[in-house]
Amino acid sequence: MAADKPRIAFIGLGAMGFGMATHLLKQGYAVTGFDIWPPTLERFRAAGGDTATTPSEAVRGHDYVVCMVATAAQAQSVLFEGESPALPALSESVSLLLCSTVPCAYVQSLETQLVEKGRGDVLLVDCPVSGGAGRAADGTLSIMAGGSDRALEKGRFLLQELSDTSKLYIVNGGIGAGSNMKMVHQVLAAVKILATGEGMGFAQQLGLDLTQTYESIQNSDASAWMFGHRGPRILSEFKPIASAITIILKDAGIITSEALRVGFPTPMTGTAEQVYFSSLGRGYGADDDSSLIRLYTEGAKGLASPLTEEDKARKFALVKGLLRGIYLCGTAESLVFAKRCQLDLNQVYDLCINAAGGSKMFETVGPEIISLLRGEQMVAEPNGESLQDVARQLQEAVAEAQRLRMPLYLGTEASNLIRLALKDASSLTQPLHRATIAKVWAA
Amino acid sequence: MAADKPRIAFIGLGAMGFGMATHLLKQGYAVTGFDIWPPTLERFRAAGGDTATTPSEAVRGHDYVVCMVATAAQAQSVLFEGESPALPALSESVSLLLCSTVPCAYVQSLETQLVEKGRGDVLLVDCPVSGGAGRAADGTLSIMAGGSDRALEKGRFLLQELSDTSKLYIVNGGIGAGSNMKMVHQVLAAVKILATGEGMGFAQQLGLDLTQTYESIQNSDASAWMFGHRGPRILSEFKPIASAITIILKDAGIITSEALRVGFPTPMTGTAEQVYFSSLGRGYGADDDSSLIRLYTEGAKGLASPLTEEDKARKFALVKGLLRGIYLCGTAESLVFAKRCQLDLNQVYDLCINAAGGSKMFETVGPEIISLLRGEQMVAEPNGESLQDVARQLQEAVAEAQRLRMPLYLGTEASNLIRLALKDASSLTQPLHRATIAKVWAA
Known part of the structure; x- marks a missing residue:
């Protein structure tokens, strides 16, 4: 069964992200985790995950990327900045789920930046979560997801894995609506x-x-x-x-x-x-x-x-x-x-x-x-x-x-x-x- | 000249009151001071004032009473409460200047209380001051005075002694207007x-x-x-x-x-x-x-x-x-x-x-x-x-x-x-x- 499931790249293994990523492992997904805090990577390997040492390495060859860093500045850094940012390594038409709580204006600028850098193909979903670390680990979060129809379609199964059946909200209004x-x-x-x-x-x-x-x-x-x-x-x-x-x-x-x-x-x-x-x-x-x-x-x-x-x-x-x-x-x-x-x-x-x-x-x-x-x-x-x-x-x-x-x-x-x-x-x-x-x- | 000037009872010799009362002494008035803090009474005697040991004693036989205590509760206590409150000792048609900063509602209730206790003759002036201890001692305070025409008429010279020429404001609206x-x-x-x-x-x-x-x-x-x-x-x-x-x-x-x-x-x-x-x-x-x-x-x-x-x-x-x-x-x-x-x-x-x-x-x-x-x-x-x-x-x-x-x-x-x-x-x-x-x- 696990063989049918796509491999997921997961960036940001903090209190929330670690729970979400290990929940995906338990559901039978192969997950490549990345975090800047090495002890967390060790814990994640102990939980059965793979790890990467740069954002670029984490996302390469993956069709699904979840980003659960703490702030907009961190998301910006992971995607575009530093020595090995994720951007050039993102697969064609990758599903990118930004689960961090960020300003609407930021996630909208992210959409624009992707287009400006020739990566309008990225299927971005603006999908902050709520519910705390316990529900993150149980896969029963509340999730508020906005994005294009195509992006929502591709990412939906993953949103469903992470959320409670009744608590996945598809928010009309495209990118920014989830954050709002x-x-x-x-x-x-x-x-x-x-x-x-x-x-x-x-x-x-x-x-x-x-x-x-x-x-x-x-x-x-x-x-x-x-x-x-x-x-x-x-x-x-x-x-x-x-x-x-x-x-x-x-x-x-x-x-x-x-x-x-x-x-x-x-x-x-x-x-x-x-x-x-x-x-x-x-x-x-x-x-x-x-x-x-x-x-x-x-x-x-x-x-x-x-x-x-x-x-x-x-x-x-x-x-x-x-x-x-x-x-x-x-x-x-x-x-x-x-x-x-x-x-x-x-x-x-x-x-x-x-x-x-x-x-x-x-x-x-x-x-x-x-x-x-x-x-x-x-x-x-x-x-x-x-x-x-x-x-x-x-x-x-x-x-x-x-x-x-x-x-x-x-x-x-x-x-x-x-x-x-x-x-x-x-x-x-x-x-x-x-x-x-x-x-x-x-x- | 001093002989022409009426004797003033002054209740409340704090930072402001002490300055105001000693200013009156300098202007040639005889002033009987009262305060609950004995060292202040000593200082006031050293400055040339007389002192009393109760509110009743302070106001007895005086035609002018200035009350410069800190709060409405203190004013209430001085006038009506304790063993020797001022009320029964107030002279007929005494000029009572309440200079403390109190709620409008309090000074209005004071007017009512006086009437209820059969002392509607008291010529109450609602006259809070502003300007700090320095101007209090110089007799150049800002004063906002409200009251009946008769009360304002009788108390006016005293308000003038305590205030700057251009900073005595007679406020229309009777008792409560000065406090407002x-x-x-x-x-x-x-x-x-x-x-x-x-x-x-x-x-x-x-x-x-x-x-x-x-x-x-x-x-x-x-x-x-x-x-x-x-x-x-x-x-x-x-x-x-x-x-x-x-x-x-x-x-x-x-x-x-x-x-x-x-x-x-x-x-x-x-x-x-x-x-x-x-x-x-x-x-x-x-x-x-x-x-x-x-x-x-x-x-x-x-x-x-x-x-x-x-x-x-x-x-x-x-x-x-x-x-x-x-x-x-x-x-x-x-x-x-x-x-x-x-x-x-x-x-x-x-x-x-x-x-x-x-x-x-x-x-x-x-x-x-x-x-x-x-x-x-x-x-x-x-x-x-x-x-x-x-x-x-x-x-x-x-x-x-x-x-x-x-x-x-x-x-x-x-x-x-x-x-x-x-x-x-x-x-x-x-x-x-x-x-x-x-x-x-x-x-």
Whole structure:
């Protein structure tokens, strides 16, 4: 059976790439791996792979190349720069899968560069992935793939090998569309990773037990995938180091620099990015991103006496109000940006609810915002949650943090954004649908 | 001559109050001082004052009472709480000047409390001051005074003694209007104190000499009163400790809590406040606020080689672009808030250009924003600076900081706010007047 399967060149054997490449080995593919870190190559040979010592050597004679390096600069280097770049050794009509998370503008420039260098034959697929190292090794990643029909056709079996059956998204729009889809998802991720630290840090300053807080939040309408994953790592002293702060910072940078380029406002992601930068300055960059809670708990005082059940309930509600306000604004920022990037909003929604950016708030308010972005009139229902309701709960949290003299970077930002949405006179007299928050971002 | 002058009770002999009270002594008034800190009372006696050991004793038999405590809670305590509060000892129709910076809502509640306690005769003046300890001692403060005509009439000579001839502002609107005027001014102050640290921190990360940066900025259209005062203290290692971070944090809290109460968005002040809170968590609260630069320079690397003159000029321009973008948004936030507080915008402008919140940007764009808030059409002139011009320069700075991997809290916030203002399609094709930034805040 293995003899039927094509040989795959795999460039970039980091936490994600190593899992993906060894998964292909287990599926019976012959894989030639390349990485600049020699010990990784040894490990890959031990796992049954072949290895190469240059990008050129890795790709030569292969009909399929997967590139899973960390950044656009690394992809550029592997393909075009140095003594033995991959480009001249690429086979005619090779299938080149760029799985790295890179700016849309980069992967589009890559397509142009290939044409300019006479290699318009390369069948490039723009296919960033999501799901973490565990799912990479299981071949159950979420993958967002864009490219020409021919390129998608040739690469599809390989995308299918690497992804979960229901989580391979073919994104309309050609090269750049996959990266845009990933970028829009990462708006949710970048906001929610910091929100986890902010919410748990707030809980700690409120004197709440963090294990109880974690359970209370995740069993409520303030639950989120990220909170579910980072929360336990906060409880286990930021171990294991599963995702360094520098990783989400890189993705945040892609979002904010692309937003700057096209003139789109990203106040939520921008706020998160500044806090990530501040953690970098303090030497926390390589630490697990759950450790961002430290930026919220400095100088915290303990409580004089234990909390009553009533106090606890009131304080859990404050943390929920904070998180839900943040998630509402994060949802709006991601979906309006998706519209701006001309992505299919239903597909964005479908992808995000099943991925790391998902949350109960995204799940419920997402379809409402999508309706609003399609021009439907969104009217608050008498028994539904209004924007003013979300605002009130968030603002109680912000006011409490002010009394505690602690920062709530995202909560304050969200509170101000909601006030921007509510500033028209009509909002003083009648409840607005919570989806109207999206009008702050929408043109 | 001194015999003609009434005796003054003076409560609160801190850095500001001590200067004000001793200035009154020098002008020939008999002054009875009170403070909870005994060594201060000794110093005040040495300066020729009388002292009292309780608020009640201090005010008894006096026709004029100045209250210059630090917070609303202290004012409340002095007047109504404890064993010997001032209230029962206040003379009939006493002139009570509350010079502390307090929320509008507090001084209004004070007026109500006096009436409720049967002391509607008290001639309360709401008269916060600005200008620092030096001008307090010289009797040349800026004072913003609101109250009933009778109260203002009775207290006027005392306000005149404490203020510069041209800097006593009688604010229309009764009790609360003086505090609102101060609050609106402090929007500028709170933003510009952090902006000084942000601009100088950015300069340091760019490898610029800070003395040269200071001179370049202050000789340009990016100059500001705060930068002029905090800049030199940055150059002298945050000495002297002239204004602790906790002081501007208190004022920022008045702004953001009042804004929250009335539903007004204050994204610039809110951002500054979160950074102030983070400095508090790190134990910097009592340090001079010029030391906020430390939050921007952590982990900074030195430059490999000296800068060329061309590099320097380019980098000074980046710092200017950053500061001017921040000041533009700070100006808009303060003036739209002033309108919301129903203040006389011309008076706000006149006060702010001559006070600590002033800057070249405020001076030039302020009248334009006031025109816009009065409903005038503001059209960008072909040779004038457009909002897009300010945006471009700011965004170059933000992009450079991203490369340096450092936070620009205010710059990023301002950049996103300008993008909110520019999001309509018209802004893609035609230059907008820079005053149109105010539409982000305006209802």
